[in-house]
Amino acid sequence: MVFMKNGVNARVVQIAAIILAAVMLLIVNREFGVADNGDFSRYMHGLTSKPVYINENWPQRGSEDWKRRFFREPIFYWSNDDGQSAWLTSASLFWHLGKKINQYMFHQDVINLKYLGLPFFLIHFFGLFYFLERVSPKYPNVAFVFVSGLILMTDARITAFYNSLYGETIPILTIFLIFSFFCAEQFSNSGHSQHDIKRKIFSILLLFMFLATIFSKIQYVYFILPTLLFVFYAFLSNSTSITKFKFLMLACFAVFLIGIITGITVYETKQRGISTKIYHALQRGISTNTYHALYYGILPHSKDPLQLMEQLGLPLESRELIGKLNPVGESPSINVKTFFSAIVADPNAFVHLLLCNAKQVGNFDIPLGMVYGNWSQYPPELISVFSSIFTKYSGITLSSVILLLSLALLAYPCGGTPERRFSSRVFTTILLTVILADAAVSTFDGQSEVRKHVHVASISLVMMMIHVISSMIEHLSNSRLKKTNEGYLEVYHSS
Secondary structure: OOOOOOOOOHHHHHHHHHHHHHHHHHHHHHHOOOOOOOOHHHHOOOOOOOEOOOOOOOOOOOOHHHHHHOOOOOOOEEEOOOOOOOOOOOHHHHHHHHHHHHHHHOOOOEEEHHHHOHHHHHHHHHHHHHHHHHEOOOOHHHHHHHHHHHHHHOOHHHHHHHHOOOOOHHHHHHHHHHHHHHHHHHHEOOOOOOOOHHHHHHHHHHHHHHHHHHOOOHHHHHHHHHHHHHHHHHHHOOOOOOOHHHHHHHHHHHHHHHHHHHHHHHHHHHHHHHHOOOHHHHHHOOOHHHHHHHHHHHHHHOOOHHHHHHHHOOOHHHHHHOOOOOOOOOOOOOOHHHHHHHHHHOHHHHHHHHHHHHOOOOOOOOOOOOOOOOOOOOOOHHHOHHHHHHHHHOOHHHHHHHHHHHHHHHHOOOOOOHHHHHHHHHHHHHHHHHHHHHHHHHHHHOOOOHHHHOHHHHHHHHHHHHHHHHHHHHHHHHHHHHHHHHHHHHHHHHO
């Protein structure tokens, strides 16, 4: 059933959408950023030392400079005078490229985060262009994906992260490129030709972004599974046959990838051991995240926290810290092994923690200001439609419904050809992996900043909803078309 009939040219709609996307991503959305919650200091060294109008990077807690420095609003202008080493992150590749652009297009001595984040916006626009150019909105389900994808990928509240120094910028960009790639696979008129040069270029770019995501932050190491799925789909399964040699190639790639990840993880762990201590307990090497995982995570959900503390060997006098975020006083000596021991000792408490964090998937109200000059404000709802609406209805019920429907979609994928149905299954599997793994990994920081930590899962959940609804529309359209054809046949035979 053709959706766009006479008088409506699908190509004109595509061109108009591309122009709108360019205006939104390269002009409008670049005016928004995300306030620093303290994480900038992990990655900013080697780029900058402090904002230009503040005397020191960490002002006295409670002072006016401190209030302006953290949480309330994005800071765009930073001094270009730092030579220290920062935490290892693949995002540095993009930030240093943005720094070069900043030197030529803005200033030599002042870093503007709008230029530091420009590489992210450019790649994002390229991904959206690929999607809009290849997906022609001629049919109801395709038109729904086309419009929904355009609105989602120009959501200012989500893209605001590009103008920041958070490691989450890489996985956010990657998940958008995944969406563009697989939507084009399922709805592009050009099909799955191995000689499609545009598809080859985009596949290589996406593979690079997959690898960059794995090395962006240690919490995104779970992206190794989506990476292997993508490599198998994009580079191995499209050939004339799937042989043992191809599986061997995939296995070798997996071993190579795991080896690199292990080395990087060990190196970054050493960095963490030097860089992140919790207030007055610096000499004890207490990780902030591990503290949150226990005292702001599992222990508050335990039915008998004192008994659990005894099992873990934690001093009972530290029970006053349970449920407290970032205490200033002394804390017990703990590490990641303590957290794993707590999971084994009280799995019910961990399940409750996981469910508590999972309830925040789909909630985009991250308590960080995004509008310069306005404290704790978000971009207007008109240019952040999906994030605003989804936040109002987010919760475990909506997430569960979408996930259950996605499982049904795995069993009964849509698509007129086996290739399209296969791409639907791979896309669904990747999104499911990201949603579930992101929610699980967020527990390693307890309930601290959980909405930020499940941000990638929230975006993936919206994409899954679009994927599910478009598949339902296709099923309904096919059923209606089948009934119509059967009616024509009955009339033909009766005549």
